Amino acid sequence: MESIGVGLIGFGLAGSVFHAPLIASVPSLRLVAVATSRAGEVRARCPEAVVEERADRVIERDDVDVVVVANPHPLHFETARRALEAGKHVVVEKPFTMRAREAEELIRLAEARGRLLTVFHNRRWDGDFLTVKRLVTAGELGEVYTYEAHYDRYRPQAADRWQERAGSGGTLFNLGPHLVDQALQLFGRPQWVWADVGVQRGDGAEGNGAAGGAPAGASAGGSAGAPAGALAGAEDYFHIVLGYGRLRAVLHSAYVVPDPGPRFLVHGHRGSFCKYGIDPQEDQLKAGVRPGAAEWGRDRPEMYGRLSVVREDGTVERRVIETKRGCYERFYEGLADALLRGGSPPVDAREARDVIQVLEWAQESSRTGCRMDCVWPDGQDG
Known part of the structure; x- marks a missing residue:
């Protein structure tokens, strides 16, 4: 082949x-x-x-x-x-x-x-996430105690599209997989999950809605047969906390955020990292920029994150950290390598299954108001 x-x-x-x-x-x-x-x-x-x-x-x-x-x-x-x-x-x-x-x-x-x-x-290949991953893996922050990842937007009115209708899973299943997958890539499987999932816009009632299956008559070919339902019926807010011993990973998304805060905020016993802004690759693709272009995947210097490290004498050293270059093309390069040369798939399907399991626990936690202890299907703990 x-x-x-x-x-x-x-x-x-x-x-x-x-x-x-x-x-x-x-x-x-x-x-x-x-x-x-x-x-x-x-x-x-x-x-x-x-x-x-x-x-x-x-x-x-x-x-x-x-x-x-x-x-x-x-x-x-x-x-x-x-x-x-x-x-x-x-x-x-x-x-x-x-x-x-x-x-x-x-x-x-x-x-x-x-x-x-x-x-x-x-979004494993977002430049900002790759930067966070490098800092955490290299021990620049020491032991991580708090990890916050936000994916906020300002869309105060629900749009007439299937992703924002009842039965689609809403933002929990649209943006949630990105944030959960990134956290699992950094820290592995959590020990417990707590979540608050709800609807904030329009006539939606506060609380969690279960993500339903495909409605009758839906087409598999594209958006023409997408789920039907009342606008503003889908979840547009979530706040998820993953527990890892004394580490807390906080994953948050809301659609009514006029002035978003940091995209990533990570605190360890030796230092903190704060990063604003979103990876540029989606906007670049929409604008016709493609992999290989000089600007592809490059963050703007004014959006670089700030690392603060506590020195031995107690003073704090602050420096700007250049964002690693994003590279979505790595996914399909990895796919081709797996098929042509027997390499590993770019994303292990079992890891993607774990993301869905966390989202299900988040739904149940929001519905019951309880923290969900993670019992993984293969018997291995987080």
Whole structure:
């Protein structure tokens, strides 16, 4: 297999802004077909790809080796299952599934069929997160006691899109997977989870709503058959605390934040790191900037984080830390390496399953008001 044929299911934000351009950035990958109702957009942006109206038509194509599942979240499980059963390798946009048991079923199916299964947790390659990871791993902060990660937005009115309707999982399943995955990459599995999940905008009632499955009649091809429901019915706020002994990892997201605070705030016994701003790669992709461009993945110097370290004499040394360069293309480079040379998948599906399990515990914690002790399905503790 000298080149890998890729079929893309869905051409909304995830498919058009992230997956299609990043696939095109890897020479050994070819986008051969897209399932979507947005045929005109595909022809304008990816003229080499055939447009299919149905996901099944892409999955059944002989020239498709890998199926990328980028349709609405509640459809991920069923679409990925059908692709694996058809003998395809599969990439699933986050969130992996809506239930941990669904993720486990896909993992077992992939193993039984001898197919690669991975999940697009692209924000492992955010420049700011890579910077935090380097500082924590290198011991620059000493033992970490408090880790805060925020993903806040200012959208005071719910938009007419499926991600903000009841049944979509709301921001908990849209932005939550990013923050949970990053925390698990840094600190591993937590010992317990506490969460407050709710609806703050419009007519939504305060409290947690369960993320539902795909509604009847939903299409697997893109946003045309996305979940229907009342606007402002989806969760738009969460505050999650993960417990690791004396370490607390605080993960927060809200949609009514006019002036966001730090993106990352990390405190250890030797120092603190504070970083404002968001990784530029999403905005760059929207603007047509691609991997390989001089500015690709580069943070603005005025947004670099500040490291404060306590010296032996008790004084504090403060210095600016240049943000590492972001590199979303590493995901699809890793996918190609895994398929062509037998390398490891860019994201282990079991790690993505753990993210969904934490989100489920967060839902249950918010519903009951209780802290959830983590009992992991494989019997291994956090």
